[in-house]
Amino acid sequence: ESVVNRIAAGEVIQRPSSAVKELVENSLDAGASTVSVTVKDGGLKLIQVSDDGHGIRPEDLPILCERHTTSKLSAYEDLQTIKSMGFRGEALASMTYVGHVTVTTITEGQLHGYRVSYKDGVMENEPKPCAAVKGTQIMVENLFYNMVARRKTLQNSNDDYPKIVDFISRFAVHHINVNFSCRKHGANRADVHSASTSSRLDAIRNVYGASVVRDLMEIEVSDENAGDAVFKMDGYISNANYVAKKITMILFINDRLVDCTSLKRAIEFVYSATLPQASKPFIYMSINLPPEHVDVNIHPTKKEVSLLNQERIIEIIKNTIEEKLRSSNT
Numbered sequence: 001e002s003v004v005n006r007i008a009a010g011e012v013i014q015r016p017s018s019a020v021k022e023l024v025e026n027s028l029d030a031g032a033s034t035v036s037v038t039v040k041d042g043g044l045k046l047i048q049v050s051d052d053g054h055g056i057r058p059e060d061l062p063i064l065c066e067r068h069t070t071s072k073l074s075a076y077e078d079l080q081t082i083k084s085m086g087f088r089g090e091a092l093a094s095m096t097y098v099g100h101v102t103v104t105t106i107t108e109g110q111l112h113g114y115r116v117s118y119k120d121g122v123m124e125n126e127p128k129p130c131a132a133v134k135g136t137q138i139m140v141e142n143l144f145y146n147m148v149a150r151r152k153t154l155q156n157s158n159d160d161y162p163k164i165v166d167f168i169s170r171f172a173v174h175h176i177n178v179n180f181s182c183r184k185h186g187a188n189r190a191d192v193h194s195a196s197t198s199s200r201l202d203a204i205r206n207v208y209g210a211s212v213v214r215d216l217m218e219i220e221v222s223d224e225n226a227g228d229a230v231f232k233m234d235g236y237i238s239n240a241n242y243v244a245k246k247i248t249m250i251l252f253i254n255d256r257l258v259d260c261t262s263l264k265r266a267i268e269f270v271y272s273a274t275l276p277q278a279s280k281p282f283i284y285m286s287i288n289l290p291p292e293h294v295d296v297n298i299h300p301t302k303k304e305v306s307l308l309n310q311e312r313i314i315e316i317i318k319n320t321i322e323e324k325l326r327s328s329n330t
């Protein structure tokens, strides 16, 4: 049974960066205004995510890491309309099957916090009272220690740290009112350091630099009269002066960081047809749709989405971008 759990867990948490993404989403779900990430050995030795969110109640700690334990889903129908990013109570449980998880947390009004470690979905010890400031800190040590082949593959391939930095950078561009930092364990300097701001362009500048911001244009679409498919998109796209080796596509749908390969391809196509000299664009896009139009459940990692009316939505976005590029390039 534990082997089966471990294999399932290895599907949900495929690499250190997938663990970081899940932990940061939990912090954001908890209403954090500061999220700090520390990583050792590409995340294989240590991942630590600290937030100042609402914390975890002591009575919830015993089952926190059981599979399908979630505070974000009260009834089955909620699955259709759920707005928060996590909803299946799999991430934390999975981490305990493939790593060593320690949680330190305090909720508002408590005099002290609690610290507790988990293994294979269960608490290893009773929660110990400890000093704690606001929020939650989750530490994942020795990820994949019990999956020899996975660990070897990850050790032999490129370190996952750049992917982790990339995730945090994307979150920082979307959640502009949250302070983010990401650093290697023991490093004085953070590799991502984004102070909360009220301006999207400031956030992009914080993370990607002033030279990127200089070449961006704002875009916006709203399509209110297409039946029930109320659809809104806003964001920034690069102009003819932006030249890069690869596309940067930061996509949030209903505030969740996702991939949509067909949308990305369509945008790349518009750029190479309209601006061949700047055909690897920088795109930040935030899309809002009725939640029941977004299928996030096609894979345990919840990254690739499919949308109801996807072709029509892609068409609208394509046309909007093309128009913007043509009018700016004359």
Ligand code: ADP
Residues within 6 Å of the ligand: 022, 026, 027, 030, 051, 053, 054, 055, 056, 064, 069, 070, 071, 072, 085, 086, 087, 088, 089, 090, 091, 092, 093, 136
């Ligand atoms: P999900 O996010 O899908 O609910 P997870 O396994 O990611 O499942 O987390 C399980 C539960 O643990 C969450 O529903 C939440 O109640 C709690 N939790 C996890 N991380 C945090 C955090 N940083 N702050 C507050 N609560 C948390």
Ligand code: MG
Residues within 6 Å of the ligand: 022, 025, 026, 085, 086, 087, 091, 092
């Ligand atoms: Mg979660």
